[in-house]
Amino acid sequence: MSTRYKIKISYDGTNYSGWQVQPHHRTVQGELERLLAEMTSQKHVRVESSGRTDTGVHARAQIAHFDLNQPLSDPKYFQRGLNAQLDRDIRVLTFDKISSDFHARFSAVGKEYRYFIYNGLIVPPTKRLYRLQEGRPLDVDRMRAAAALLAGEHDFAPFAANRKVPIKDTVRTIHSFYVRKHGSDVTLEVQGNGFLYKMVRGLAGFLIEVGRGRLEPESVVDILDSGIRTAVVPTARPHGLFLWKVFY
Amino acid sequence: MSTRYKIKISYDGTNYSGWQVQPHHRTVQGELERLLAEMTSQKHVRVESSGRTDTGVHARAQIAHFDLNQPLSDPKYFQRGLNAQLDRDIRVLTFDKISSDFHARFSAVGKEYRYFIYNGLIVPPTKRLYRLQEGRPLDVDRMRAAAALLAGEHDFAPFAANRKVPIKDTVRTIHSFYVRKHGSDVTLEVQGNGFLYKMVRGLAGFLIEVGRGRLEPESVVDILDSGIRTAVVPTARPHGLFLWKVFY
Numbered sequence: 138m139s140t141r142y143k144i145k146i147s148y149d150g151t152n153y154s155g156w157q158v159q160p161h162h163r164t165v166q167g168e169l170e171r172l173l174a175e176m177t178s179q180k181h182v183r184v185e186s187s188g189r190t191d192t193g194v195h196a197r198a199q200i201a202h203f204d205l206n207q208p209l210s211d212p213k214y215f216q217r218g219l220n221a222q223l224d225r226d227i228r229v230l231t232f233d234k235i236s237s238d239f240h241a242r243f244s245a246v247g248k249e250y251r252y253f254i255y256n257g258l259i260v261p262p263t264k265r266l267y268r269l270q271e272g273r274p275l276d277v278d279r280m281r282a283a284a285a286l287l288a289g290e291h292d293f294a295p296f297a298a299n300r301k302v303p304i305k306d307t308v309r310t311i312h313s314f315y316v317r318k319h320g321s322d323v324t325l326e327v328q329g330n331g332f333l334y335k336m337v338r339g340l341a342g343f344l345i346e347v348g349r350g351r352l353e354p355e356s357v358v359d360i361l362d363s364g365i366r367t368a369v370v371p372t373a374r375p376h377g378l379f380l381w382k383v384f385y
Numbered sequence: 386m387s388t389r390y391k392i393k394i395s396y397d398g399t400n401y402s403g404w405q406v407q408p409h410h411r412t413v414q415g416e417l418e419r420l421l422a423e424m425t426s427q428k429h430v431r432v433e434s435s436g437r438t439d440t441g442v443h444a445r446a447q448i449a450h451f452d453l454n455q456p457l458s459d460p461k462y463f464q465r466g467l468n469a470q471l472d473r474d475i476r477v478l479t480f481d482k483i484s485s486d487f488h489a490r491f492s493a494v495g496k497e498y499r500y501f502i503y504n505g506l507i508v509p510p511t512k513r514l515y516r517l518q519e520g521r522p523l524d525v526d527r528m529r530a531a532a533a534l535l536a537g538e539h540d541f542a543p544f545a546a547n548r549k550v551p552i553k554d555t556v557r558t559i560h561s562f563y564v565r566k567h568g569s570d571v572t573l574e575v576q577g578n579g580f581l582y583k584m585v586r587g588l589a590g591f592l593i594e595v596g597r598g599r600l601e602p603e604s605v606v607d608i609l610d611s612g613i614r615t616a617v618v619p620t621a622r623p624h625g626l627f628l629w630k631v632f633y
Contacts, residue, residue, distance in 0.1 A: 197509065228508070228509070259468065259476050259478055263515055263627075
């Protein structure tokens with residue numbers, strides 16, 4: 138009978154090939170699984186997150202769970218030990234025992250992502266790892282109009298990456314989609330019940346095209362109706378994308 | 386007859402041994418001087434800043450000047466070329482011809498520094514390079530009381546590093562000293578007509594002691610009266626310190 142633990146983790150994705158374990162690559166899941174196995178003397182600890190993040194994507198608050206054969210006598214103490222061994226670009230923020238009914242991915246009912254865009258010619262050096270740069274002026278009102286049309290329940294396949302093996306259900310609901318501007322920083326804040334593979338990067342790529350004046354906000358309607366991904370929707374680079382919150 | 390140029394630069398100090406050229410170390414001044422010499426075919430270009438910054442200290446806006454034997458036909462074009470060759474942790478924000486009366490250091494009439502403190506046990510990974518961590522709770526009101534006593538004209542030798550060769554005049558004026566709190570971020574904003582070597586780090590180290598309750602705000606008076614640096618005033622680590630603005 139194993140014991141399940143839930144952790145909230147934050148990471149700077151700059152030096153990782155994303156979340157998911159891959160041979161010969163440094164990944165967040167790989168680092169956590171390696172250290173948990175070392176610290177528990179368990180042969181393998183499988184760490185399941187709410188979903189993978191791409192190379193270079195950051196997480197303010199990712200949620201994950203894993204099972205240990207032996208319960209920990211003091212999870213808080215174990216958490217400190219784990220943080221002491223992790224590089225400072227991954228931090229375990231909370232560490233709790235949880236019912237084995239809980240599943241980081243399947244129990245999630247929604248997520249929030251934030252995309253931080255620097256709308257200017259020269260990104261300040263201390264922000265360079267945490268902003269998507271867009272040098273051409275963005276019209277935030279146009280972006281807001283498009284974001285409003287994206288909110289709601291839609292088949293978002295036209296904004297997601299094409300999969301080799303198509304998935305059946307590509308209908309998702311965007312609960313809210315805000316575009317905020319503060320000086321040269323333009324931030325996209327999107328909450329939904331789930332996101333398809335690379336959908337957030339497709340949404341951001343599209344909104345930037347709208348902001349630059351290359352697409353009309355109303356083109357959302359035709360793109361959604363088309364049902365398929367086209368070159369009209371670019372995939373924004375991952376810099377500046379944060380998994381902000383997972384809802385349960 | 387040479388031509389003088391003034392540049393505003395921003396840098397992430399993480400990967401540099403501070404501003405000042407040192408043999409076998411990567412420094413901001415060293416990088417700029419090397420590239421300027423390469424790009425102008427001038428044997429040596431001496432870049433003079435408003436003042437050096439320590440290892441790991443960042444600059445939102447440092448000012449520097451240098452002289453070129455041949456005037457540039459297009460400084461803006463040259464600026465883009467320079468930025469293209471610099472690593473992205475140094476950016477030249479502005480690049481202008483200026484009178485040879487101007488001197489980045491001697492013409493400066495004041496400076497602003499900001500110290501970003503993360504007052505919590507776990508620094509978010511994406512902030513780790515830009516915050517000084519303080520895990521013990523800081524009482525911001527006490528820090529504000531001490532900062533108010535530090536404002537004004539004083540002999541700040543007790544807050545600066547001791548020099549092998551003592552400098553004559555250690556009297557400086559702090560025009561304003563704010564302590565701001567936003568969630569776990571505590572920010573010190575200090576403006577003055579000049580700062581002695583490591584004085585900002587001494588002021589921050591002292592204010593943190595006051596915030597932790599180990600020193601009273603009123604101890605400012607005795608420390609200033611003493612005229613000498615003592616172990617009572619620790620030097621805060623450089624992480625989180627930004628040269629924010631130089632006034633002319």
